[in-house]
Amino acid sequence: xxxxxxxxxxxxxxxxxxKSIKCEQNLGHDTMYWYKQDSKKFLKIMFSxxxxxxxxxxxxxxxxxxxxxxxxxxxxxxxxxxxxxSAVYFCASSHAIPGGELFFGSGTQLSVL
Amino acid sequence: QKEVxxxxxPLSVPExxxxxxxxxxxxxxxxxxxWYRQYSGxxxxxIMSIYSNGDKEDGRFTAQLNKASQYVSxxxxxxxxxxxxxxxxxxxxxxxxxxxxxxxGTSLSVIP
Numbered sequence: 001x002x003x004x005x006x007x008x009x010x011x012x013x014x015x016x017x018x019k020s021i022k023c024e025q026n027l028g029h030d031t032m033y034w035y036k037q038d039s040k041k042f043l044k045i046m047f048s049x050x051x052x053x054x055x056x057x058x059x060x061x062x063x064x065x066x067x068x069x070x071x072x073x074x075x076x077x078x079x080x081x082x083x084x085x086s087a088v089y090f091c092a093s094s095h096a097i098p099g100g101e102l103f104f105g106s107g108t109q110l111s112v113l
Numbered sequence: 114q115k116e117v118x119x120x121x122x123p124l125s126v127p128e129x130x131x132x133x134x135x136x137x138x139x140x141x142x143x144x145x146x147x148w149y150r151q152y153s154g155x156x157x158x159x160i161m162s163i164y165s166n167g168d169k170e171d172g173r174f175t176a177q178l179n180k181a182s183q184y185v186s187x188x189x190x191x192x193x194x195x196x197x198x199x200x201x202x203x204x205x206x207x208x209x210x211x212x213x214x215x216x217x218g219t220s221l222s223v224i225p
Contacts, residue, residue, distance in 0.1 A: 033213075035215075040217075041151075041199060041217070041218055042215075042217050042218075043157065043201065043215040043218075044215070045212050045213065045214065048212060056212050090156055090157070094213075100145055100205050100213070101147060101159055101162050102147070102157075102159070102203070102213055103159065104156040104157050104158075105156060106155075106156050107155075107156050
């Protein structure tokens with residue numbers, strides 16, 4: 001009965017590979033997010049979807065492509081992985097404002113070798 | 114100027130003391146403010162949300178908001194070793210597609 005679940009928890013891969021991270025929420029929220037937390041622990045927004053529609057796309061390389069098949073799911077596909085992509089990726093969800101508190105998944109530790 | 118700023122710490126307080134964490138933000142029209150706690154290797158966990166000027170108390174935690182000064186703080190009373198974590202201040206931007214922007218976090222260490 002996990003509220004926001006993402007898989008896998010760990011991802012170790014070689015440079016140049018393509019990988020995906022999946023996220024699902026059962027909170028009934030209409031907005032979902034991807035955040036990246038780098039080695040300095042700074043949490044930075046990458047994408048936001050509201051009811052399957054992309055509403056925030058920060059300056060993220062085109063190699064990152066989010067997909068939202070429905071408002072409970074938001075996946076992240078990464079092409080041609082680079083060393084600098086190594087980080088922890090967090091999925092989160094929220095109701096639209098007012099309120100808008102984010103609830104996070106457990107994170108995916110991506111290591112690119 | 115960064116959008117959300119916090120003292121990076123580390124902040125060390127003895128057990129039982131009050132820990133005071135501070136945050137400033139640049140977006141004057143922001144209306145929603147959050148404090149998250151993140152233990153090492155874990156995901157951020159919501160502690161408090163505050164939307165109006167003044168204080169909001171929840172157990173040992175008190176959030177304080179001053180929109181005129183663009184300042185939000187978190188007080189932790191009777192600090193416990195289990196409070197040792199990184200505390201993230203977050204602000205929902207009203208002028209940028211409602212995105213939630215996080216500060217760099219303050220590392221708190223409660224010494225037994």
